[in-house]
Amino acid sequence: MSDDRCESTAVRTLTALGAAVLLLPTAAPLAHAQEGWLPQDLESADRVGLVLDDGSLRLDSEKTGATAAPRREPGRAGSGLATFPEQPLTEATDVLDVRLQTDGAAEDVTAEARGTRSDGMWTEWHPVPEGGGRVILDSGVSHVQLRVELDGADSALDGVRLRPLEPLYAEPDADDEVDGGGDVDGDGGDGTGEATVPDAPYSARLFATRIGLVGGTTANGHTVRPDDHFVALPSRRGLATRGGGEYTVRVCTTGALGPEGRGDTETHEPRCAYLPVWDVGPWNITDDHWNDDRQSWRDLDRGRPQAQAAYAEGYNDGLDGFGRRVANPAGIDLADGAFRHGLQLPTNGWVEVDYLWTGEYRARAEIATSTQSDPVIVRGGPGTEFDPVGLAAHKANVDVACRTEGDAATGPFGTGGTWYRIGEGHYVPAVFADGGAEAPECGSGTGLPTP
Structure with missing residues (x-):
């Protein structure tokens, strides 16, 4: 592990605090869901550190080391991850009912759900209540996908299923006016001859450190290579699937490189890198600081990572979410290739990060x-x-x-x-x-x- 980086943390979904996950006892299934649930095929899942044994998913006893399972928070035993194929819905909805059939402690099996929006982009992942329950996504979706993490050798996943429920959002009528105009002639514009400007992605200034850990396994199952090009963010909400780039950030150097308030004023030629999010960290794993309605540390300003506040201001007594003393204000980790070649950083430093999936894609x-x-x-x-x-x-x-x-x-x-x-x-x-x-x-x- 690099000395200039905090210990990598990864992959435990905490469900109790997720604002996007609510129990809705009155929600009614859609007509097509009343005919049955949508089962998930255990054999079809992309598996990391898991084996299919007698019809159940279990930890692979031969691959529970640091290089064979998703990286995890301090002190935890091996864990594995199963990502199921996406499934189409016959009607759009933003409410899902997810059920898990498990053997062992319910808290050792955690799940997340997401869906594709009308523009074809994925929502962020939303945690499923322990043991299963209802999940509210942040948009109406036409396709859904689940992933499940298994922690502990004594637990197994015997089955998982979902069904769409009656949506909470209101779909606009075909003749409703669209705020700000619309693409009435199909040319990407608003009918005035000028193209509409898409919503910009959210941007934040973060302190970046280098990941290192070549040969280790990221939270989405990628084996870290020399000169790799990806990032880690301290939340699973924007964690891409293995080999995917559906959650991508644009990271740009901004000038001053040293830690906030520590007097380092070294400058750097501006460069930018477009990088997928393949790992979770640094320091925390439920700190989606780029969201207005963040999962944890809700009293902090949007865009300010908990580790940065702990380091600079003594927030949370200077400790991270695991009780460790925060040694740097890092809010993003960069793989070696991104750090050395993409941005050509000589040392850890401040960068500007655009969370591209939070904006509107034109093409x-x-x-x-x-x-x-x-x-x-x-x-x-x-x-x-x-x-x-x-x-x-x-x-x-x-x-x-x-x-x-x-x-x-x-x-x-x-x-x-x-x-x-x-x-x-x-x-x-x-x-x-x-x-x-x-x-x-x-x-x-x-x-x-x-x-």
């Missing part, structure tokens, strides 16, 4: 490389004559603001001269992105200049 695309591990160079314009300004990791989900023509490039999706603008002064070749072709041309009613 979502997923970065892809042939090696499935190397990142794509992000340049200041659509051509190799423009300086590199950062990196975009394989699987990172980015928003394509517009497209333009530039130097020809060859990538996983062929050869072409189209480039995507994915951020202010950030361009990548379209042949390294899956999706984004529906984005408008730069300068054609987008409000963005043609490079």
